[in-house]
Amino acid sequence: MSPSPRSPHRRRPRTSVALAGAAALLATGLQTGLASAAPTDQSRGGEHAKIHATPRAGGAPARLSPAAHAALLKSATAAAGPTAELLALGPREKLVVKDVEKDADGTTHTRYERTYAGLPVLGGDLVVHQKDGLTTVSETAASRIEIPTTATRVTSSTAARTALTVAAKDDARHPALDGTPRRVVWAAAQKPVPAWESVVGGTQDDGTPSELHVITDATSGKTLFDYQAVRTGTGTGQYSGTVPLGTTPSGSVYQLVDGDRAGHRTYDLNQGTSGTGTLFTDDNDVWGDGTQSDRQTAGVDVAYGAAATWDYYKDVFGRDGIRNDGVAAYSRAHYGNNYVNAFWSDSCFCMTYGDGAGNAHPLTALDVAAHEMSHGVTAATAGLAYSGESGGLNEATSDIFAAAVEFHADLPADPPDYLVGEKIDINGDGTPLRYMDQPSKDGASRDYWDSSLGGVDVHYSSGPANHFFYLLSEGSGAKTVNGVSYDSPTYDGVPVTGIGIENAQRIWYRALTTYMTSSTDYAGARTATLQAAADLFGAYSDTYLAVAAAWAAIHVGDRIAPGVNVAPIDDQISGVGQQVSLRTSAYTTHSGAGLTYTATGLPDGLTIDDTGLISGVPTTLGTSAVTVTVTDTTGASVSVAFTWRVANVFANGTRVDIPDAGAAVESPIVITGQPGNASATTQVYVKIVHTYRGDLTVSLVGPDGTVYSLLNHSGGSADNVDQTFTVDASAQPVTGTWKLRVQDTAAYDVGYIQQWQLTP
Structure with a gap:
C-alpha cells in the first residue's frame, strides 16, 4: 500500500511518517538564478573525473573532550542574556542553549531554543556564530517575536480532542493523549501565535509506536502543524558477515555491552513492544551463526550497526555519540510480531528493530541502522521538522549518512553504494527502496525540486536532496561504483562533476550542524551548503562552484560561473511620475575585483549609479528594452536584458x-x-x-x-x-x-x- 499525504482544508500541509506494507520506507521560493559571464563546464577530465580538494583545517570541527564540551555549554548558558540583548530580542524573550560546537580555528556555533513569556517557542530556534568578535546568526523565525497576548481562547481539553481527531485521521491504533497539552508559542509561520502542543501516543497504522505532536492555534482552534517524533525505517534481511563486536564479561558470561563506545547495550525484546527486554548474553563470546534460527544473529547485526555508526561520526567528524555528549543510545532487537519496520525514538534515545514478515527477516541492515540513528543526530542539531520540505531534508540526511556509513565501514559482505535498503528486498523483487542517483526509479520519489514538493510525503520529497548528494559525490552520467551501475540525469541536461563522497559528506554535515534550523527548506539548504563549502574550501573555489552546480542540477538555484554573475531582473512596470528604486544584484568570483555598472535603454528620468542602483522618476509613457552590463576589474563582463514599461498606475x-x-x-x-x-x-x-x-x-x-x-x-x-x-x-x-x-x-x-x- 502506497502512502499518500493529506492536506484537508483548514490544516497546514503535512505528511504521515508511519508507512505500511510493501511500500513502507525508511523512516517556498527558490534562490534566484544568475546570469553568468561564461557557462560552467563541470565535465572536464572525462566522465569519471572528480574535483579533488583538501578541506581547510580551520573549518573542521574541533575534537572536544566531554569536559571541554560541557565547559562550552556552561559558558554559553551564562552568556544567554547578553546574547539576547545583542540580537535585539524582546524583553519577554529568553534564549536556552541546546548545544555548542567549536571549529578548529576557534569559531563557536551556539544553537539556541527560545522562550517567550516563559513559554517554549516552537520554530524559534537559531544558531549564533562567533569568530574574532564578529557575530552572525542563522535563524528560523524573525529575530524578534512579539504577540499581543499569550492568553488562550481555546481550552486545553479542546486542543486535546483536536489532536486525537488528527491521530484518528492518520489511522492510528489506540490513540491516547500522552500527558496534558502544553502552552507554547508557534513561530514557524509568518506570524507567531499562542498555541497548544499535544502529544498523542498509541501506535501508528503499521504498529510503530506513535509520538504524534499536534500544534493547535490557541485563539482559533485550527490545526497549525503536526509531525511524528518517531522516525521509521524498513527491511527484511541482514548480511553483515563476520564482524568484530564490543562485548563485556560478566561472571561466567559475556554481555552485548560495548565498552569501547560508552557502554552501548543491545537487548532482545522477545517479540514484546515495551521496556528494554533481555540483555543479550553468550557463554563463549562467539555470537550468532548467520541464520535466523539463532536469535543472536539479529543482535550481532544490531550491535555492529550501532558501532559502525558511532565510529563513522567519531572518525570523520570527531562527534562523540549521537548527541555529541559521550552518551550511548541502546538498541532493541526482535520487536513485536511480523513488524516490518525499524525506528529511532528521541524519547527513549534508542533504536528498535522488527523481525519482518513471519518474524523471519530482521530489519537490521547496516544502512537501516545508520539511517535511523542519524535521525538522532538531526534531532540533536538542526532539528529539521518532520513535515514539508524540512521533513524531506530530514529523511534525505539519514539516507545521506547511511550511504556515508556504508562507505566508511566498507564491508565485503555489504559493499558501499548509493542505494537505500538494497539488502532488504522489501518488494520481493530484488530492488532497493530508494535510488540516490535517480530517485524516481522507485516509482514515487521526486528527482527535482518544484513548488509542490512541500506537500509530498517526506520519504519521497527527500528524493531531490538525495539526488543532489549523489551528483555532488559522483557527478552525472553513466558510471559504475563498487560494481553498481548508475546513470544520473540533471534537470537542465548540463553535466555535473562530483567532488567525492568524502568532501560531500563534510559539506552536508557542517551545513546540518552549523547553519540549518528546524524549518530549513530546499532553498535554505542550498544557502547552508554553500556557506559550509566556503568555510571548508573557500568561497568560489572549484568545490564551492560544484555545490552550486549540483543544486542547479535538481532545479534549486543556478550554477555559478567563474567571473561576474548577475541576478536576472524581471520585466518592470512603473507609474509615470512615481519614484523608482531598483538595485542590481551582482558579484564576481575574482577575489578583490571591483564592479562597474552601465545601462542602455533606461526610460527617461532614470539613471544607474556606481553601486548598481537604478533610480529616478520616469517621465514618459512607453516600453523600453533595457540592458544592464556589469564588468569587473579583470575585464570579465556579463549583461542582463529586460523590458521596462512606464504606464499610468x-x-x-x-x-x-x-x-x-x-x-x-x-x-x-x-x-x-x-x-x-x-x-x-x-x-x-x-x-x-x-x-x-x-x-x-x-x-x-x-x-x-x-x-x-x-x-x-x-x-x-x-x-x-x-x-x-x-x-x-x-x-x-x-x-x-x-x-x-x-x-x-x-x-x-x-x-x-x-x-x-x-x-x-
Whole structure:
C-alpha cells in the first residue's frame, strides 16, 4: 500500500511518517538564478573525473573532550542574556542553549531554543556564530517575536480532542493523549501565535509506536502543524558477515555491552513492544551463526550497526555519540510480531528493530541502522521538522549518512553504494527502496525540486536532496561504483562533476550542524551548503562552484560561473511620475575585483549609479528594452536584458476590513480622462493581510460590471496575498470605476485589504 499525504482544508500541509506494507520506507521560493559571464563546464577530465580538494583545517570541527564540551555549554548558558540583548530580542524573550560546537580555528556555533513569556517557542530556534568578535546568526523565525497576548481562547481539553481527531485521521491504533497539552508559542509561520502542543501516543497504522505532536492555534482552534517524533525505517534481511563486536564479561558470561563506545547495550525484546527486554548474553563470546534460527544473529547485526555508526561520526567528524555528549543510545532487537519496520525514538534515545514478515527477516541492515540513528543526530542539531520540505531534508540526511556509513565501514559482505535498503528486498523483487542517483526509479520519489514538493510525503520529497548528494559525490552520467551501475540525469541536461563522497559528506554535515534550523527548506539548504563549502574550501573555489552546480542540477538555484554573475531582473512596470528604486544584484568570483555598472535603454528620468542602483522618476509613457552590463576589474563582463514599461498606475491604499465568513467587500479605484480600452495584459497588484488565504475569493470588477477572477480559494493554509495578477481586460474602457472584490467564505480567520494597484 502506497502512502499518500493529506492536506484537508483548514490544516497546514503535512505528511504521515508511519508507512505500511510493501511500500513502507525508511523512516517556498527558490534562490534566484544568475546570469553568468561564461557557462560552467563541470565535465572536464572525462566522465569519471572528480574535483579533488583538501578541506581547510580551520573549518573542521574541533575534537572536544566531554569536559571541554560541557565547559562550552556552561559558558554559553551564562552568556544567554547578553546574547539576547545583542540580537535585539524582546524583553519577554529568553534564549536556552541546546548545544555548542567549536571549529578548529576557534569559531563557536551556539544553537539556541527560545522562550517567550516563559513559554517554549516552537520554530524559534537559531544558531549564533562567533569568530574574532564578529557575530552572525542563522535563524528560523524573525529575530524578534512579539504577540499581543499569550492568553488562550481555546481550552486545553479542546486542543486535546483536536489532536486525537488528527491521530484518528492518520489511522492510528489506540490513540491516547500522552500527558496534558502544553502552552507554547508557534513561530514557524509568518506570524507567531499562542498555541497548544499535544502529544498523542498509541501506535501508528503499521504498529510503530506513535509520538504524534499536534500544534493547535490557541485563539482559533485550527490545526497549525503536526509531525511524528518517531522516525521509521524498513527491511527484511541482514548480511553483515563476520564482524568484530564490543562485548563485556560478566561472571561466567559475556554481555552485548560495548565498552569501547560508552557502554552501548543491545537487548532482545522477545517479540514484546515495551521496556528494554533481555540483555543479550553468550557463554563463549562467539555470537550468532548467520541464520535466523539463532536469535543472536539479529543482535550481532544490531550491535555492529550501532558501532559502525558511532565510529563513522567519531572518525570523520570527531562527534562523540549521537548527541555529541559521550552518551550511548541502546538498541532493541526482535520487536513485536511480523513488524516490518525499524525506528529511532528521541524519547527513549534508542533504536528498535522488527523481525519482518513471519518474524523471519530482521530489519537490521547496516544502512537501516545508520539511517535511523542519524535521525538522532538531526534531532540533536538542526532539528529539521518532520513535515514539508524540512521533513524531506530530514529523511534525505539519514539516507545521506547511511550511504556515508556504508562507505566508511566498507564491508565485503555489504559493499558501499548509493542505494537505500538494497539488502532488504522489501518488494520481493530484488530492488532497493530508494535510488540516490535517480530517485524516481522507485516509482514515487521526486528527482527535482518544484513548488509542490512541500506537500509530498517526506520519504519521497527527500528524493531531490538525495539526488543532489549523489551528483555532488559522483557527478552525472553513466558510471559504475563498487560494481553498481548508475546513470544520473540533471534537470537542465548540463553535466555535473562530483567532488567525492568524502568532501560531500563534510559539506552536508557542517551545513546540518552549523547553519540549518528546524524549518530549513530546499532553498535554505542550498544557502547552508554553500556557506559550509566556503568555510571548508573557500568561497568560489572549484568545490564551492560544484555545490552550486549540483543544486542547479535538481532545479534549486543556478550554477555559478567563474567571473561576474548577475541576478536576472524581471520585466518592470512603473507609474509615470512615481519614484523608482531598483538595485542590481551582482558579484564576481575574482577575489578583490571591483564592479562597474552601465545601462542602455533606461526610460527617461532614470539613471544607474556606481553601486548598481537604478533610480529616478520616469517621465514618459512607453516600453523600453533595457540592458544592464556589469564588468569587473579583470575585464570579465556579463549583461542582463529586460523590458521596462512606464504606464499610468492607479492605486487605492485605504484599508478595508474583510468580515469572517461574511459578505464580499469592495475597494474602488476611479479613473477619469483616460481614452481607449485597457490592455490585454492589465496588471492587478493585490496586498491582503489575512491568515489562511485559502478562505478567500478575490476578483477584479471592470467598469461595465465584468468580473475577472484573480484568486479562488487557492494557496491553502498560507497567510496573506501579496501578488500581481495579469488579466485580459481589453474589452473594458480605462475610464470608469474599477473594484477589487474580496470575500472570506470560511470561519475563524480574518484580515483586510491593505492596498491594491491597477495598471490598465
